[in-house]
Amino acid sequence: MTTYKRPEGTDDILPEQIPLWVRLEAVMRESFVRYGYAEIRPPMFEDTKLFYKASGDTTDVVEKQMFTVPSRSDSEDSYTFRPELTPGTLRALIQNGLFNQRSMWKVFYYGPMFRYEKPQKGRSRQFTQFGVEAVGSKDPLIDVETMAVFADILRGVGLTEYALRVNTLGCATCRGGYRDAVKAAVGESLKDYCENCRRRFDRNVFRIFDCKVERCSLLAEKLPAITDHVCPECKSHFEKVQAGLRIAKLDFAVDKRIVRGLDYYTRTVYEFSSQAIGAQNALGGGGRYDPLVPQMGGPDVGAVGFAAGAERILLALKSLDVDVVRPDFFIVSAGNDAREACFKTAQELRAAGLSGDLDFEGKSIKAQMRRANDLKARFTVIIGGDELAKGVVNVKNMEDGAQTTVTPSEAREIIGRKR
Ligand code: HAM
Numbered sequence: 001m002t003t004y005k006r007p008e009g010t011d012d013i014l015p016e017q018i019p020l021w022v023r024l025e026a027v028m029r030e031s032f033v034r035y036g037y038a039e040i041r042p043p044m045f046e047d048t049k050l051f052y053k054a055s056g057d058t059t060d061v062v063e064k065q066m067f068t069v070p071s072r073s074d075s076e077d078s079y080t081f082r083p084e085l086t087p088g089t090l091r092a093l094i095q096n097g098l099f100n101q102r103s104m105w106k107v108f109y110y111g112p113m114f115r116y117e118k119p120q121k122g123r124s125r126q127f128t129q130f131g132v133e134a135v136g137s138k139d140p141l142i143d144v145e146t147m148a149v150f151a152d153i154l155r156g157v158g159l160t161e162y163a164l165r166v167n168t169l170g171c172a173t174c175r176g177g178y179r180d181a182v183k184a185a186v187g188e189s190l191k192d193y194c195e196n197c198r199r200r201f202d203r204n205v206f207r208i209f210d211c212k213v214e215r216c217s218l219l220a221e222k223l224p225a226i227t228d229h230v231c232p233e234c235k236s237h238f239e240k241v242q243a244g245l246r247i248a249k250l251d252f253a254v255d256k257r258i259v260r261g262l263d264y265y266t267r268t269v270y271e272f273s274s275q276a277i278g279a280q281n282a283l284g285g286g287g288r289y290d291p292l293v294p295q296m297g298g299p300d301v302g303a304v305g306f307a308a309g310a311e312r313i314l315l316a317l318k319s320l321d322v323d324v325v326r327p328d329f330f331i332v333s334a335g336n337d338a339r340e341a342c343f344k345t346a347q348e349l350r351a352a353g354l355s356g357d358l359d360f361e362g363k364s365i366k367a368q369m370r371r372a373n374d375l376k377a378r379f380t381v382i383i384g385g386d387e388l389a390k391g392v393v394n395v396k397n398m399e400d401g402a403q404t405t406v407t408p409s410e411a412r413e414i415i416g417r418k419r
Pocket of ligand 1: 289
């Protein structure tokens, strides 16, 4: 018989892993809402051209990693499964005329992304991102706010061992001069860099800074820092970001190696990372991308955002003990005659807002009790011939072992009360 395997670079998220996911999702939503971000859900795939235009055609993501399918219409068009959600979010805000209603939008998103990468720890072909886009302000404090909500989420799920590194990429005015300075400094030594860096030299020389090859990082250390080349406006913006980070009490380091892998960034860029998860240590990153919004047909209002990798955060959290959600009850049928009564009782308890389960496999009383234990049910409700005859149920508190025989409505009250 053929056995089927999941596609390379994808994961099955199994029931035992769900409590961690649910916790991350709950903390994420609560934090975003507390900071005034509203959820947006653009589609899973978009017109391929959107990514060429927005993510940038010299980026690895667009050059090598897109899952693209024909649109199946007569045209040459194709669709691409979103490798990131910044382009789709902007498209949605602009296409739906949201800027006619209000000049500033703070939105968040959560869902799967797709990149055709070489799978490794922390790097998959389908992965989950949550992120924000704050479109409508050039204020450096909103850059800081996006970092603050990211840090709140990390702390909220119990991840305190992380580093925040920030940098500025300048703007169209100052970046040209910096690019020339970096190229001149690389000069003759280009041959000593890895093949990837040599290729990037002409197309996007800044990517040399985040090359993971040790020899390249050592060489890159000697290259000029952008902070010595930015124009007065970009310099002032970056200083205000750093002042804001201090106001928000966020620890950070300025690091010229943070250049980001997507084309649209200007000024502030940042990354959160964790040493606990190996080579792919970026938990998430983002930055400002002011020119992209008008390029896509929106207003020239300024924009900043980030996206975080949920799997990487969970990887970093894995060692932490997370409480499983305990059901309120498990109903044990003492004999086959009681099965319908057990089902009826379960339905009544569920209708009263309590959570729980019962056996559907005809298991022995002992096996049912074991299941109640495994589930860590707070109460076991036992119904057998005697209880059936008298119209009562036996309720056992699994914490202290106390047992009592009561009417079904009393049972409901007892189980509900102790939550
Ligand atoms: P990004 O740096 O490409 O940025 O991705 C953000 C995060 O997604 C990464 O730091 C990482 O945690 C996770 N991630 C990326 N690729 C993978 C993968 N193959 N497997 C597992 N996790 C992955 C963006 O996507 C930008 N849209 C962020 C942004 C929003 N900038 C402005 N607004």
